[in-house]
Amino acid sequence: MTATEMKERLVGRALKRREDPKLITGHGNYLDDIKLPGMLHIALVRSPHAHAKIVSIDASKALAMPGVVAVFTGKDMLDINPMPAAWQAAGVKNYPVPPRALAVDKVALVGDPVAMVVAENRYIARDAADAVEVEYEPLPAVVDARKAVEPGAPQIHEAAPNNIVFEWECGNKAAADAAIASAEVVVKEEIINQRLIPTPMETRGSIARYDATTGEWTVWMTSQAPHVHRLLLTAFVFGVPETKLRCIAPNVGGGFGQKIFCYNDMAFTMWAARKLGRPVKFVEDRSENYKYSTHGRDHITEAELAGTRDGKITGLRVKTWANIGAYFSTVAAGIPTTLYGRIITGVYKIPAAYVHVTGAYTNTAMVDAYRGAGRPEASYLIERMVDRFAAEIGMDPAEVRRKNYIQPEDFPYDNGLGLLPYDSGNYEPALNKALEIAGYAEFRKQQAELRKQGRYLGIGISSYVEICGIAPSAWMGGQGWGAGLWESANVRVHLTGKVVVTTGSLPHGQGLETTFAQIVADELGVPYEDVEVQWGDTQGTPFGYGTYGSRSLAVGGVAIKRSVDKIKEKARKLAAHLLEANEADIVFENGRAYVKGSPDKGKTIGELAAAAAVAYNLPPGMEPFLDETSYYDPPNCTFPFGTHVCIVEVDPETGHVKLLRYIAVDDCGNQINPLIVEGQIHGGIAQGLAQALYEGAVYNEDGQLLTGTLMDYAVPTAAMVPHIETDHTVTPSPVNPLGVKGAGEAGTIASAQCVMNAIIDALAPFGVKHLQMPATPERIWRAIHGK
Amino acid sequence: MIPAPFDYYAPTSLAEALTLLQRHGDDAKILAGGHSLLPAMKLRLASPSVLIDINKVDELRGIKVNGTVEIGAMTTWSAIEHHAALAKACPAMADAVGLIGDIQVRNRGTIGGSLAHADPAADMPAVVLAVDAQIHVEGPNGPRAIAAADFFTDMLSTALEPGEIITSITFNSHGAGEGSAYAKFPHPASRYAIVGAAAYVKLENGQVTACRVAITGAGPKAERQPAVEQALIGTDGSADAVAAAAAHAGEGMDMLGDIHASEEYRRAMCKVYAKRALLKAIERAR
Structure with missing residues (x-):
């Protein structure tokens, strides 16, 4: 290759994911694959009651069983602190009651662990757990967030009067009140965003090993953020130096948010490993995951939207009760506040908006971030209300959207809700593209024809904007988050020219190993195969906040880019020295540094790496080796957007919905790997349409989870997800040098309301204005038949 | 998801299976495809102390179609699903089998196991009732046939007597009209x-x-x-x-x-x- 021949760029190419061959052939290394010599196993004794006092625990029968090593209760572990409440609602008083390693004196949800059996194997542990006798004094339970804060409701925690976790608001109440009071049209709706169970393929767990000679732990964990867990477990839970803990996330089988948080099992495995001097393992089974690991959503909202008869939206007032569950999970309060309220107006210029959120404790599983985390709830709300408004004034919903979009010249756009300014956007082209693919005008004619034949088709539109690339640390500090949210990366070019990237991000299905390697290979001009990406072990990777919030490319990827820039800068200096030229005359392209005007006179990055590594001939003052680390704190979040359209047919006899078409036009800025973007969009849509049609965690009044298994909780199979037609527009983000925004959650954020709007459109002839999710056949049948 | 301890037997003949069943009585459960029993055991909703796995009893497998259809109790859903002559002889059965669970379930689940379990939401009970099938069983008192109409007695309950195992299902092939x-x-x-x-x-x-x-x-x-x-x-x-x-x-x-x-x-x-x-x-x- 001569210097003038351009190496084919990898960025923008749909490469297959390099991590997949190992994972799809069963050669991944997941938590439960790890077996340490002498390892003991934990089984938990969990409460069958949603709310009860623990009267007594008798473990004598369990302890007498062969192979049982120990039984511990919450009272044994009072020497460690509860889990941290790391993100509290900003600017208001919070009443955080995070869980302890094991419950003490009382339980607050079904599945609350009251004792743990440690045994030689998992079978003995499980049998012995059944032999532990616990006497409870049941207390009345409450599962509904709005009821929980009413006078007279059962009180769950002494430290949280009236079960209130926080009361938070944003926007301008007086302006919103005035807009609604004086509006030509006001639509009002109660909108329930039901509770969902994230259901990663791999459940959660921890393995802890303790070295008594050094006082150091190693903990393997199903984690999206091992560095954060190391920090929280040492500094907050155990009160030991951070250096005493090494956290390792092996392959992680999906997270969807559920593996961001600091869980009790991380603490009790550490505690038991130290106590017993042997490694201990805890892995949830699916039922335990459903009962105890975090759930998502669960909002009850009263929403009012005001506007003019000609389709201009003038105000929005929102009152939400957010169910936080039995305890305060790690970032629970940030989700229904900053990530929900501050983006409630979506893609629309709404002059007056106000959001009030009450976080409530209930006797249910903890609720925290789940794919999209706050933004799906916001998006669902505004997009349902806009459709509801369009129907009220008899205007085409596409037209109402066009009339109210934030316009390209408005960016950077301040929505007045205390959010950072939207970075860039151009909403109408995405809408137009989606409608064109759908054949919107033609569909409306066809719809009218088919209605005459008793067939009920509907079309739904969802325009969304979301918050990715979180976030500038100083801003997050002001939002109640107790740390920063930058990312880091180290890039080294070894003597052999091989490039090793270590990142604080934690890929668990996002394909970052591929994406990151594409960026590095392009930027350094080295073969893609020569770039190795490493992550997951706090020993050997720089500190990072982890992978969630669609932030790993827009923050972690930029940190990598910056390290590569530094490598190039040093390589340029070294090349100038070796080629006896001025640094200003060195051109670096295609992995080669050469003297401007003399392309034959140059050094490859491999040659420069070797020269830097052997260090025989370096410029004065230059340190050996090409090895650079960057910490990137983004100046702003990024704001991906798009429009999804779907077409459904409803069977009026049964209420079944058939998804006929699903069209997604997304703008995530520049795309590094379009195949991965498409995969992320597909997965996100599957989860969003599942919320619209199938999924919903249901508790009875006593706090028993009625959807506690995969036989009851309907996660869609491939056969239940339609063919998805994807397209995109590209509006690069001005926030970062890659121009990227993020794509991991967009599908989920866009899709639930897209499907619901289509169903409600199909049901318009029956006078249906709103339906709660999931739109089960029975719900639809009742709406049609007025039952 | 770990069942309580149990003893496990894998007989290779019906006679051996019946002997084991008689010996262990109420403590024993027959394991066919296991798609209902094993999840119940893992959730500890069922804790039989003895499992008699009849998957190695080859004489209980197979499909014969002429004027009459005969399906061995241990025939899997997928074997039924892919039997062209059976689909012609009884389209209702083909419809139903194709809608059971998923491919993995159909590869393992058996018609006899499903009928014996009598899940109120299982598909096959409706089909055997509609085709007026005979359910053939064998027990300590020898073989007998039970009409489908008499077989399902209540939720998860059947006319099977203790010690009996379903051996086959028979019904008439559809003719003209x-x-x-x-x-x-x-x-x-x-x-x-x-x-x-x-x-x-x-x-x-x-x-x-x-x-x-x-x-x-x-x-x-x-x-x-x-x-x-x-x-x-x-x-x-x-x-x-x-x-x-x-x-x-x-x-x-x-x-x-x-x-x-x-x-x-x-x-x-x-x-x-x-x-x-x-x-x-x-x-x-x-």
Whole structure:
């Protein structure tokens, strides 16, 4: 290759994911694959009651069983602190009651662990757990967030009067009140965003090993953020130096948010490993995951939207009760506040908006971030209300959207809700593209024809904007988050020219190993195969906040880019020295540094790496080796957007919905790997349409989870997800040098309301204005038949 | 998801299996495909101390189709699903089997295991009722045959006596003018029937001369629908006649109600699915 021949760029190419061959052939290394010599196993004794006092625990029968090593209760572990409440609602008083390693004196949800059996194997542990006798004094339970804060409701925690976790608001109440009071049209709706169970393929767990000679732990964990867990477990839970803990996330089988948080099992495995001097393992089974690991959503909202008869939206007032569950999970309060309220107006210029959120404790599983985390709830709300408004004034919903979009010249756009300014956007082209693919005008004619034949088709539109690339640390500090949210990366070019990237991000299905390697290979001009990406072990990777919030490319990827820039800068200096030229005359392209005007006179990055590594001939003052680390704190979040359209047919006899078409036009800025973007969009849509049609965690009044298994909780199979037609527009983000925004959650954020709007459109002839999710056949049948 | 301890036997003949069953009595459970039993054991809803795995009893497998259909109790759903002659001899069974669980479930689940378990939402009970099958069993007192109509006694309960194992299922192949179909409203998670309707009809000279309809999923056990059958027999089997007859579906049945479908809704769906199964069966009979 001569210097003038351009190496084919990898960025923008749909490469297959390099991590997949190992994972799809069963050669991944997941938590439960790890077996340490002498390892003991934990089984938990969990409460069958949603709310009860623990009267007594008798473990004598369990302890007498062969192979049982120990039984511990919450009272044994009072020497460690509860889990941290790391993100509290900003600017208001919070009443955080995070869980302890094991419950003490009382339980607050079904599945609350009251004792743990440690045994030689998992079978003995499980049998012995059944032999532990616990006497409870049941207390009345409450599962509904709005009821929980009413006078007279059962009180769950002494430290949280009236079960209130926080009361938070944003926007301008007086302006919103005035807009609604004086509006030509006001639509009002109660909108329930039901509770969902994230259901990663791999459940959660921890393995802890303790070295008594050094006082150091190693903990393997199903984690999206091992560095954060190391920090929280040492500094907050155990009160030991951070250096005493090494956290390792092996392959992680999906997270969807559920593996961001600091869980009790991380603490009790550490505690038991130290106590017993042997490694201990805890892995949830699916039922335990459903009962105890975090759930998502669960909002009850009263929403009012005001506007003019000609389709201009003038105000929005929102009152939400957010169910936080039995305890305060790690970032629970940030989700229904900053990530929900501050983006409630979506893609629309709404002059007056106000959001009030009450976080409530209930006797249910903890609720925290789940794919999209706050933004799906916001998006669902505004997009349902806009459709509801369009129907009220008899205007085409596409037209109402066009009339109210934030316009390209408005960016950077301040929505007045205390959010950072939207970075860039151009909403109408995405809408137009989606409608064109759908054949919107033609569909409306066809719809009218088919209605005459008793067939009920509907079309739904969802325009969304979301918050990715979180976030500038100083801003997050002001939002109640107790740390920063930058990312880091180290890039080294070894003597052999091989490039090793270590990142604080934690890929668990996002394909970052591929994406990151594409960026590095392009930027350094080295073969893609020569770039190795490493992550997951706090020993050997720089500190990072982890992978969630669609932030790993827009923050972690930029940190990598910056390290590569530094490598190039040093390589340029070294090349100038070796080629006896001025640094200003060195051109670096295609992995080669050469003297401007003399392309034959140059050094490859491999040659420069070797020269830097052997260090025989370096410029004065230059340190050996090409090895650079960057910490990137983004100046702003990024704001991906798009429009999804779907077409459904409803069977009026049964209420079944058939998804006929699903069209997604997304703008995530520049795309590094379009195949991965498409995969992320597909997965996100599957989860969003599942919320619209199938999924919903249901508790009875006593706090028993009625959807506690995969036989009851309907996660869609491939056969239940339609063919998805994807397209995109590209509006690069001005926030970062890659121009990227993020794509991991967009599908989920866009899709639930897209499907619901289509169903409600199909049901318009029956006078249906709103339906709660999931739109089960029975719900639809009742709406049609007025039952 | 770890079951309580149990002893495990894997006999290779029916005689050996029956001996083991007699020896261990109520402590023992027969393990066929295991798709209902093993999850129940893992959740510790069932804790038999002895499992007798009859998957190695080859004499219980196989499908024979001539004027009569004979299906060995340990025949898997996928073997039934891929049997072309059986699909012709009884389309309702082919319809139903193709809707059971997923491919993995069908590769392992067996017809005998399903019938013995008598899950109120299983598909096959409705089909065997509609085709008026005989369920052949063998026990300490030798072999006997039980009519499908007498087999399902209550939720998860059958006419099987202690010590008996189902050996095969037999019924008549459809001839000229006969048709059958199965229509199902599947539970979105489990794929079991919220309502499943199996229908068999015989048409002679444009008249419905025989009809059997059975519904599963809606009540505590699968049940024949005599009111529907009587209303349809003697009619021309037109869409209107079918709709009028199907309106009797669910009559006299106790309806189940749960978070997935209320009693009222299940009752309404009985009518819809009985109608759909009948229309298809008639179309096939013509």
